[in-house]
Amino acid sequence: MSADFSGRAELDLAARTVELVRRAAGPTAQAEVFTDRVAQALTRFANSAIHQNVADTAVTVRLRLHLDGRTVTGSTTMVDEPGLRALVDRVIAAVRVCPPDPGWPGLTPPAPVVDPGRFDEATANASADDRAARVRAFVDAAAGLEAAGYCLTRNWSAAFVNSAGQAVTGRTVATAMAGVARGGGADGVARLASGRLADLDGAVLGARAAAKARAGADPVELSPDRYEVVLEPTAVADLLQSLALWGFNGKVVGERRSFAEPGKPQFDPAITLRDDAPNGLGLPFDYEGTPRAPLTLVDAGRTTAVTHDRRTAAAAGTASTGHAPPTDNPWGPAAGNLGLVPASGGPAPTEVAGPAVDSDSADLVSGVERGLLITDFWYTRVLDPRSLVMTGLTRNGVWLIEDGVVTRPVRNLRFTQSYPQALAPGAVLALGRRATLLPDEWHPSTWSAPAMRLASWNFTGGASG
């Protein structure tokens, strides 16, 4: 990973592309170019051995052109001069014959980056050996249990230039480790994201996963019903992801498919949700060049904002919040670095022997008369977007809590539950005091989540149906 990740090369590429458009299409052409360089390496392990170990580098130029009332986007990974010319020629040819775009919101005006975020050079220069060493530590700490998971490092530098004069660069480096330990018919999990590889201790994560797996052996089947629950940060992350995509997404709100209504007290007063790209390992600007800043979506239970790109913002009569997705992303402007603000005060959490992930979760467990401790959710899908009723399953550890004590492991359960309803006023009984940064398992997003104690969760199926 010795390539230049300062963003200077990307800025040059973007500026050259905008200039090529100006020469070919004239001064009235509205062009914007987002260029990024991503070097990603992922060391994957299963059956306690590294079985897939991959790395790739990609440079992509994305051009969006608005000309004579019509809009086309194009991209290429062929970034030499002929490649850029071919991209520009192709997009200009397409824009002359495509249908009109009456909803074009115009280009982003010049504005500086608000917060450049962090960039750890040591992580940017991490090697395959560095990742393998963390895998070795995870496997050893699992102490005889089967281990599986991954260790990831990602360097990402980008530049945005448009013909209205906006020109910004940014860079970020992200790393994550996630893994399970498996034994006795049970899996235990540990996950962590960070901007510094040095923060990822494979031994700590492996021991945590193993402690959960051992505490989960020989689970009993429990009848599906409504239970009070303690959701650990890994499970809370699923709620954040779903709320970001289906709840606070400006496109979904504009289509009246979301429950979100800014100004209304839709959540328990314990709930404050804030999106923070620079501190969540994202770039400091979006794919339209709008600088990103922390955005509070829910403040003490009251919905305060939704996320917008320029198009959804124009339709709603407001300004972009810096959440424009890549131009080929049909989902709309969703928060990608959403965090649930934890409770304040109290001592710093410590490792415990399991099954609770740490003393923070254990404290929430101690308040439950009868309920379930849930580590993780899996394969959650929307049944209805407006009510945000979701179905999914538990995974990587469920335990029965009786009189404030974990008494026995439970087999996985299926739930069918409205997420906003689970977080409604009066439904959130307590939050943990520490938020854990967790990697998204599919996108380069992160979720910042403390543990959470909820009054009720609707389980609709057991392990055997």
Next chain:
Amino acid sequence: MTHFDAATAAVQAALDAGARYADARVMHRRHESMSARNGEVEQLGQSEDAGIGVRALVGSSWGFYAVPELSDAAARAAGVRAAEIAAASATVPGRDSGLIPVDGRSGSWASPCEIDPLTIALSDKGDLLVRATETMRANGADLAEADYQVWDTTKWFVSSEGHRVDQRVRECGGGIRATAIGADETQRRSYPSSSGHYGTQGWELIGALDFDAHAARIAQEARELLTAPQCPAGETTLILGGEQMALQIHESVGHAIELDRILGWEAAFAGTSWLDLGQLGSLRYGSELMNVTIDPTIPGALGSFGFDDEGTPATRRDAVREGRWVGVLAGRDSAAAAGLDYAGSVRADGWSRLPMVRMTNVGLEPGPHTLEEMIAATDDGVLMDVNRSWSIDDQRLNFQFGCEIGWEIKNGRRGRMLRNPTYTGIGPLFWRSMDMLSSETFAWGTPDCGKGQPGQVGHTGHPAAPARFTGVRIGVRG
């Protein structure tokens, strides 16, 4: 320098750096997508990418490296880097199973394509989508959407065992969706499928879908669903339409028979499988009506190819025969680890991704009945079709699926429309309850199957026909 030359240089460099086996794929891909919403084109995008991915085996350990440059120097550097990564893997080594032996192959293949989709005028494509959304809006849709996608991919594959294969795959498809928004919920109807229908075909596939003929109907149905009675809760006889059967096959059979999952290679993410290799050949998966094939040779189906991404020629194989589990989706390494002698189901989502076990066309052979015969033979039940939601556990056993639309069936007749139909079950118990299967088969194409880390999107095909199941729990709600 040809693309074969670049791939050959990468393989040789990996061997020189200590690999005992190496392969390389050069890929060039063009993609075009357009979407329309409520009478306007919402997005038109065209992308082009090219690069080389190199896989190296050092000892018992793998490394993979990919770059978007195709010069001789870049290809050689990628080969060396792949071998270096493999050497790092060897610090946490696994069992040395190697690869099942194959003959090095030379070959060339192209998918059928009557009308090159990239030659159709963008204005005509836009008109088609806009017109469909206008029709849906005029017939009650609050939100009317239409889209298509086209991929044109060429690959050049070389291995250190003598493979030299090139193929060109053109894929095309799309769909339309109407959403009606009520006070407390939304209802959606899609045609022909919830995520569109795709195939290894040209624009003729879009023409055959005939969006114009279906736009008004689905919009009216979406509106009607808002006031339709809820799907009842309980246990009943369930008839699934062909589109939902494709999803049922994909989730509860296709993924379950992926050999990498069975071996635990996906344990931390996609999950494992309830299937135990010790029962291959003897396990009863479903009723005797259940015959599932793995068949990448079906002309025009989305999971078709000439060679997989390890150079193995496309071959039809049984996965389930008369209800008994008899085959898996495998690659050369997973087959060797499992002691099997066949591969052929390994593919990668682009040059920058590692080839891995993926579904090809995994489908159900047709049965002896028709949908109308199934309805006529059912005294009390529900018919559901077109997927709306899907969720299944990490062993591919416990599923809950929702459909866009349902109909009550009473005394052998289709009755009232039902909203929010859902059903749940355990894979093998569900498949063993299949007592009627239609002959009205269609090879559905799914363009959005996610798997792997880093994530990869696979294109899969699923021949499917309507079928009837007994004793199914339906109507699960929050």
